[in-house]
Amino acid sequence: MSPSVLSPTPSPIAFPDVALPESARGLRHEVRAFLEEERALGTVLGRPDSWLAGWDPGFSRRLAERGWVGMALPVEYGGAGRGFLDRYVVIEELLAAGAPVSAHWVSDRQAGPSILRHGTEEQRRFFLPGIAAGQCFFSIGMSEKGSGSDLASVATRAERTADGWRLTGTKMWTGGAHVNDYAIVLARTDDTDDKHAGLSQFLVDLRAPGVRIEPIRLMSGEHRFNACHFEGVDVPDGMVLGRRGDGWQQVTGELAFERSGPERYLSTFPLLVSLLRELERGSATAAQLTEVGILTARLHSVRRLSLAVAASLDAGASPDIQAALVKDLGTRLEGTLVDTVRGILPTPADPHATPGSHPELLAFALLHSPGYTLRGGTNEILRGIITRGLEQH
Amino acid sequence: MEPRTETQTNTHTIDTGAPVISADAYDTAAFHAADAIAVVTNTTAPDAVALPSEDASTAELLTAVQEAGHRAVPAPFAETALVARPLLRRAGLPVPEGPLSYAIAPDLTIRYARPAASAVGSAGCLGEDDSLLVTGALHRVPWARAVTEVVVLATAPSGPVLFTLPPGRAVLTPGGNLAGEPRDDLHLAAVEIPASQVRRITPEVLEEAGLRAALARSALIAGAAERCVDLTVAHTGARTQFGRPLSRFQAVKQEEARLIEEAALVRAAVGAAAAPLDTGGPVAHGAVAAAKTQASASAAEIARIAHQLHGAIGITRLNPLHLATTRLWSWRDEDGDETYWARRLARSLTATTLWPSLAATP
Ligand SMILES: Cc1cc2nc3c(=O)[nH]c(=O)nc-3n(C[C@H](O)[C@H](O)[C@H](O)COP(=O)(O)OP(=O)(O)OC[C@H]3O[C@@H](n4cnc5c(N)ncnc54)[C@H](O)[C@@H]3O)c2cc1C
Numbered sequence: 001m002s003p004s005v006l007s008p009t010p011s012p013i014a015f016p017d018v019a020l021p022e023s024a025r026g027l028r029h030e031v032r033a034f035l036e037e038e039r040a041l042g043t044v045l046g047r048p049d050s051w052l053a054g055w056d057p058g059f060s061r062r063l064a065e066r067g068w069v070g071m072a073l074p075v076e077y078g079g080a081g082r083g084f085l086d087r088y089v090v091i092e093e094l095l096a097a098g099a100p101v102s103a104h105w106v107s108d109r110q111a112g113p114s115i116l117r118h119g120t121e122e123q124r125r126f127f128l129p130g131i132a133a134g135q136c137f138f139s140i141g142m143s144e145k146g147s148g149s150d151l152a153s154v155a156t157r158a159e160r161t162a163d164g165w166r167l168t169g170t171k172m173w174t175g176g177a178h179v180n181d182y183a184i185v186l187a188r189t190d191d192t193d194d195k196h197a198g199l200s201q202f203l204v205d206l207r208a209p210g211v212r213i214e215p216i217r218l219m220s221g222e223h224r225f226n227a228c229h230f231e232g233v234d235v236p237d238g239m240v241l242g243r244r245g246d247g248w249q250q251v252t253g254e255l256a257f258e259r260s261g262p263e264r265y266l267s268t269f270p271l272l273v274s275l276l277r278e279l280e281r282g283s284a285t286a287a288q289l290t291e292v293g294i295l296t297a298r299l300h301s302v303r304r305l306s307l308a309v310a311a312s313l314d315a316g317a318s319p320d321i322q323a324a325l326v327k328d329l330g331t332r333l334e335g336t337l338v339d340t341v342r343g344i345l346p347t348p349a350d351p352h353a354t355p356g357s358h359p360e361l362l363a364f365a366l367l368h369s370p371g372y373t374l375r376g377g378t379n380e381i382l383r384g385i386i387t388r389g390l391e392q393h
Numbered sequence: 394m395e396p397r398t399e400t401q402t403n404t405h406t407i408d409t410g411a412p413v414i415s416a417d418a419y420d421t422a423a424f425h426a427a428d429a430i431a432v433v434t435n436t437t438a439p440d441a442v443a444l445p446s447e448d449a450s451t452a453e454l455l456t457a458v459q460e461a462g463h464r465a466v467p468a469p470f471a472e473t474a475l476v477a478r479p480l481l482r483r484a485g486l487p488v489p490e491g492p493l494s495y496a497i498a499p500d501l502t503i504r505y506a507r508p509a510a511s512a513v514g515s516a517g518c519l520g521e522d523d524s525l526l527v528t529g530a531l532h533r534v535p536w537a538r539a540v541t542e543v544v545v546l547a548t549a550p551s552g553p554v555l556f557t558l559p560p561g562r563a564v565l566t567p568g569g570n571l572a573g574e575p576r577d578d579l580h581l582a583a584v585e586i587p588a589s590q591v592r593r594i595t596p597e598v599l600e601e602a603g604l605r606a607a608l609a610r611s612a613l614i615a616g617a618a619e620r621c622v623d624l625t626v627a628h629t630g631a632r633t634q635f636g637r638p639l640s641r642f643q644a645v646k647q648e649e650a651r652l653i654e655e656a657a658l659v660r661a662a663v664g665a666a667a668a669p670l671d672t673g674g675p676v677a678h679g680a681v682a683a684a685k686t687q688a689s690a691s692a693a694e695i696a697r698i699a700h701q702l703h704g705a706i707g708i709t710r711l712n713p714l715h716l717a718t719t720r721l722w723s724w725r726d727e728d729g730d731e732t733y734w735a736r737r738l739a740r741s742l743t744a745t746t747l748w749p750s751l752a753a754t755p
Pocket of ligand 1: 139141144148172173174370372374643645702
């Protein structure tokens with residue numbers, strides 16, 4: 001019998017090969033040099049979850065001065081006009097270093113691209129230069145008390161007024177609404193039987209009359225997010241984002257941007273760096289090295305998938321299923337990393353230990369750990385998206 | 394039109410979101426002995442769990458300690474009931490009123506306060522009586538600031554000793570765990586402990602102290618695990634998304650079942666150690682080592698699933714889940730984590746003893 005020639009079975013969900021552009025290499029070195037300077041200033045502290053908790057508008061502004069905020073936005077709107085892959089390199093360097101990026105994170109990742117894509121020319125000229133300058137910060141107002149995984153059930157309403165809209169309702173878990181300038185708010189503008197229809201997005205000034213921000217404390221005691229009450233807030237017509245009634249398509253159409261970036265597997269990476277620093281003081285055992293090796297291999301592999309999604313986005317595709325897959329894998333890895341680090345170097349997590357010490361970083365990563373697999377859509381919902389995608393394949 | 398920059402005034406109170414773990418935690422935990430006694434003994438207080446009588450069996454004590462873990466009782470209940478009191482009785486010392494704690498501290502520097510004039514053997518080996526001069530630190534003593542006495546197990550020149558220390562005699566540095574429970578350091582600089590408070594103990598009592606501490610912690614974990622189950626089952630039954638209770642979704646059912654299984658595993662391991670602890674010996678060692686290994690090892694999965702099924706509300710102080718999960722994450726490390734106990738468990742095993750030791754508890 002002659003051996004049969006096998007052609008490789010195509011994967012049901014394809015990821016393109018990626019090679020970072022040459023420009024990215026130089027860029028990476030520039031970012032590292034910048035981070036070195038900032039470390040000397042004491043602003044880069046190597047903390048976990050720095051894209052949620054590292055709030056430092058001064059740092060954001062200095063980053064923007066280098067052209068590294070809103071860097072995928074067109075030059076005519078104050079951006080750097082560089083693609084998603086260049087942006088990828090910058091943000092992965094920032095997260096790996098645990099740099100305080102939370103002030104501009106949402107503006108850079110969601111608000112900017114969203115306004116570019118759906119906004120009016122006037123909105124672009126108004127918001128994008130401020131975003132790219134690290135001077136205009138956004139929150140996301142999607143979730144509500146009764147609308148979590150079932151986002152389409154939002155009850156916040158926008159009623160027509162003479163020259164605009166009046167918003168009434170409460171958004172939950174709005175990260176940074178107490179320190180940011182604007183929020184993108186999803187609200188119901190029309191009653192229909194199809195709950196995915198009749199939703200619209202609004203650009204809301206967080207200091208407008210009628211906005212009331214109520215802190216929600218995390219279990220660690222930190223104040224990161226809020227219940228954001230809109231008690232009859234007037235929003236001018238010019239602040240509707242995109243088309244009336246298209247809110248749902250706009251929200252879901254952008255998920256790939258939000259779901260697959262380095263923030264979905266690097267939130268706890270600084271803890272691994274801290275572990276290695278600890279291990280370097282003595283000599284690591286074979287068992288410890290094995291565990292570090294397994295984690296590193298997984299990080300390496302997830303990063304390849306994440307980069308592939310960035311490459312697809314750069315090429316203009318919308319790899320929603322691939323992005324969901326990366327987010328499920330990546331956010332689970334973030335939690336596993338914390339458990340594994342604790343197992344490799346048993347250390348009681350201690351929130352009262354010296355800031356930046358290993359026991360303190362471990363406590364911080366641990367207290368934040370439940371959020372990794374929830375924010376931006378839970379992993380159970382993501383797995384539903386992946387398998388539904390397969391069925392449609 | 395220009396977008397507003399942050400130099401303009403913000404009408405909300407600016408909160409940079411800096412962690413306030415310490416401040417908040419100490420607010421809730423900064424009560425004194427009187428409050429702790431009330432919580433432990435006053436059965437009408439909302440969090441109270443009645444302290445069993447001093448001659449209660451280990452099984453009864455374990456049940457009460459599990460309940461304390463279940464309710465996140467803000468007092469050294471397990472420390473008093475399952476560790477300090479039985480050890481004092483074993484050592485023949487009176488059991489004081491009120492909340493107690495313990496410290497196993499082989500590293501203390503101990504001399505006799507009144508060294509014998511004609512010492513036999515190396516100098517300072519004997520005393521005119523057993524009063525001691527103690528120097529060193531007791532680290533992360535549970536609830537030290539709120540107890541009447543700390544039962545200390547240490548090594549004197551003559552061998553292992555147990556003594557009681559009123560925390561007021563030491564310099565206290567406050568500390569806490571992830572749940573904000575006090576874990577204070579006590580610094581002792583040549584503190585004299587009168588002979589009436591000192592007892593020489595056998596190495597077996599020293600060993601028993603370690604087992605009691607680990608088992609107390611395991612029982613607390615079992616209780617907190619049950620709390621995670623209760624809260625999660627209630628939450629998934631009550632919360633609706635997509636027009637249905639969460640408990641109707643397959644993915645939720647699957648996770649919830651694993652949570653229930655893991656909590657049952659811990660409860661079983663804790664229960665299996667009750668009778669052996671009363672008997673003592675290698676069987677007690679194996680059963681407690683298995684209980685603490687399992688309890689500590691299960692804590693991560695139990696907390697993970699409970700949080701995942703609670704969604705965002707679970708990571709806030711608005712919901713009681715954090716009372717259970719931050720305790721699980723703390724208690725799994727205290728009195729020996731799973732690595733420590735798994736090694737001790739495995740060290741005594743051989744090919745011929747493995748099965749007999751597994752089958753030693755009914
Ligand atoms: C750290 C953090 C930051 C956040 N920041 C923001 C923000 O800035 N702005 C904003 O708008 N929102 C924000 N969120 C909210 C986030 O989007 C929601 O937490 C998320 O969508 C889940 O909703 P929920 O928490 O209400 O959980 P629920 O929807 O109640 O889900 C609870 C559990 O049930 C499961 N479940 C629900 N439905 C199904 C189903 N059909 N099939 C299988 N399983 C199901 C879920 O997977 C989950 O495990 C944030 C959340 C976190 C944790």
